[in-house]
Amino acid sequence: MKFNYSDNIINFKEGTVIISGGGPGNIKLVTIKTILALKSADVIIYDSLINKSLLKYCKKKVKLIFAGKTSTNRACSQEDINEWLVKYAKMNKKVLRLKGGDVSFFSRGSQEINFLKKNKIKFKVFTGITSAQAALKENNKKEVDTKLCLNLITGHKQIKNFSRKIDYNYLVNTGGKILVYMGISQIENIKNNLIKNGMKKNTKISIITNATLENQVIYNTKLKDVTDFVNDNEVKPPSIIIIN
Amino acid sequence: MKFNYSDNIINFKEGTVIISGGGPGNIKLVTIKTILALKSADVIIYDSLINKSLLKYCKKKVKLIFAGKTSTNRACSQEDINEWLVKYAKMNKKVLRLKGGDVSFFSRGSQEINFLKKNKIKFKVFTGITSAQAALKENNKKEVDTKLCLNLITGHKQIKNFSRKIDYNYLVNTGGKILVYMGISQIENIKNNLIKNGMKKNTKISIITNATLENQVIYNTKLKDVTDFVNDNEVKPPSIIIIN
Numbered sequence: 001m002k003f004n005y006s007d008n009i010i011n012f013k014e015g016t017v018i019i020s021g022g023g024p025g026n027i028k029l030v031t032i033k034t035i036l037a038l039k040s041a042d043v044i045i046y047d048s049l050i051n052k053s054l055l056k057y058c059k060k061k062v063k064l065i066f067a068g069k070t071s072t073n074r075a076c077s078q079e080d081i082n083e084w085l086v087k088y089a090k091m092n093k094k095v096l097r098l099k100g101g102d103v104s105f106f107s108r109g110s111q112e113i114n115f116l117k118k119n120k121i122k123f124k125v126f127t128g129i130t131s132a133q134a135a136l137k138e139n140n141k142k143e144v145d146t147k148l149c150l151n152l153i154t155g156h157k158q159i160k161n162f163s164r165k166i167d168y169n170y171l172v173n174t175g176g177k178i179l180v181y182m183g184i185s186q187i188e189n190i191k192n193n194l195i196k197n198g199m200k201k202n203t204k205i206s207i208i209t210n211a212t213l214e215n216q217v218i219y220n221t222k223l224k225d226v227t228d229f230v231n232d233n234e235v236k237p238p239s240i241i242i243i244n
Numbered sequence: 245m246k247f248n249y250s251d252n253i254i255n256f257k258e259g260t261v262i263i264s265g266g267g268p269g270n271i272k273l274v275t276i277k278t279i280l281a282l283k284s285a286d287v288i289i290y291d292s293l294i295n296k297s298l299l300k301y302c303k304k305k306v307k308l309i310f311a312g313k314t315s316t317n318r319a320c321s322q323e324d325i326n327e328w329l330v331k332y333a334k335m336n337k338k339v340l341r342l343k344g345g346d347v348s349f350f351s352r353g354s355q356e357i358n359f360l361k362k363n364k365i366k367f368k369v370f371t372g373i374t375s376a377q378a379a380l381k382e383n384n385k386k387e388v389d390t391k392l393c394l395n396l397i398t399g400h401k402q403i404k405n406f407s408r409k410i411d412y413n414y415l416v417n418t419g420g421k422i423l424v425y426m427g428i429s430q431i432e433n434i435k436n437n438l439i440k441n442g443m444k445k446n447t448k449i450s451i452i453t454n455a456t457l458e459n460q461v462i463y464n465t466k467l468k469d470v471t472d473f474v475n476d477n478e479v480k481p482p483s484i485i486i487i488n
Contacts, residue, residue: 010272023275024371026277027276028254028275028276028277028280029275029276029277029371030275030276031267031272031273031274031275031276031373032271032272032273032274032275032276032279033270033272033273035276036272102373102377103381104377104380104381105377105380105394125381127268127273127373127377127378127381127456128373129275129346129371129372129373130377133346133348133349133371133374134371136348136349137347137348137369137371150349150395150396150397151394151395151420152394152396153394167417170414170417173411173414176395212371
């Protein structure tokens with residue numbers, strides 16, 4: 001049976017925003033919901049981490065806006081993105097905000113949602129596969145033992161410093177796997193904090209770069225060596241770091 | 245542009261097993277990969293938590309095997325499932341093991357993978373949206389503040405007792421959100437352990453039942469009241485509990 005899109009209505013109304021998680025990169029790891037939103041949107045504001053091939057599902061007359069922000073380069077500010085979302089919704093467009101991974105896990109989705117609420121713009125959030133899941137899966141090929149606690153943290157140094165401090169002491173002592181989003185540029189800091197709080201220097205570290213894409217690389221090293229390893233191998237974002 | 249399935253090959257070979265996460269329930273929250281696997285499989289062994297509507301994408305001549313296990317009822321044992329996977333792969337079938345949510349997060353996926361490895365059966369794992377993401381998203385509609393640490397735990401009382409103990413002391417003290425999978429039947433135990441380890445009795449609890457489905461319910465209560473609340477409202481699995 002063919003997938004019948006007419007059976008599958010996502011109710012994307014003019015003047016509304018859909019914030020959608022575009023998944024970890026592999027085009028086949030997007031959800032049907034996201035494909036449907038892509039097919040219907042008038043304006044698409046997309047991040048650098050999404051797979052650009054997804055954009056082939058757009059309408060011909062779509063307005064595409066690149067809103068990429070990487071650790072070294074910013075095409076626009078978060079304020080720009082917020083303003084665009086509201087501007088095009090007020091022009092009665094169907095606005096799709098297409099983000100990498102999932103919206104709920106360490107994305108700026110919450111800031112965008114708050115801004116939309118403040119401006120009384122209707123919105124929906126579509127869940128996507130988060131890169132941590134993809135990384136965990138790749139890693140599981142070798143190591144399938146499931147621990148009872150999984151800690152997800154972000155290593156991202158936020159531009160505005162409203163972030164809470166990570167309590168490394170407790171993190172070390174939970175004993176569960178630690179998955180770090182956006183941690184490459186801060187790896188020395190993370191390493192030092194983990195060791196200072198008692199994590200064993202020989203703890204196994206895996207780093208999954210470009211998870212699920214053809215250029216995916218899985219690196220394996222130890223906590224004490226991780227900074228040198230990242231420098232020597234020129235490990236770049238986007239990467240997920242799996243500790244223990 | 246229509247989604248072109250011929251562009252999207254998943255390389256599902258005879259005599260192999262694909263273990264796929266069928267997502268949290270909503271049929272539009274499955275990935276393209278899972279749809280492609282469904283369309284190609286000769287044998288599908290599916291869990292009770294998957295959306296049965298997904299099965300309409302199967303081939304006409306598919307063999308469907310229900311492998312549901314709920315907290316009160318078991319159609320088969322984990323050993324049965326393991327044996328079926330190997331049996332049909334050895335018969336040179338394309339075997340799809342379709343699970344709810346994601347394979348990497350607190351599923352028995354690892355046991356099945358180990359058994360397949362032992363029997364030298366080739367397999368692939370396809371990531372799906374985990375129910376925790378969907379629950380978090382539903383919850384975020386009201387509460388979008390992102391914390392820097394997210395703890396995922398399982399409340400499931402495992403049939404074989406090889407599970408590690410959850411360290412509630414550390415869990416309470418990480419300060420991050422705690423998401424509990426399969427915790428309804430153990431809610432009293434979880435509550436007592438959290439309070440004993442210093443969690444405030446008025447801590448906010450949300451319970452999302454049947455996340456993403458039409459019969460989704462979001463309950464809100466407080467830690468101290470949660471057992472009575474679950475009993476009074478007859479809250480049933482599948483539910484994700486969000487603490488704090």
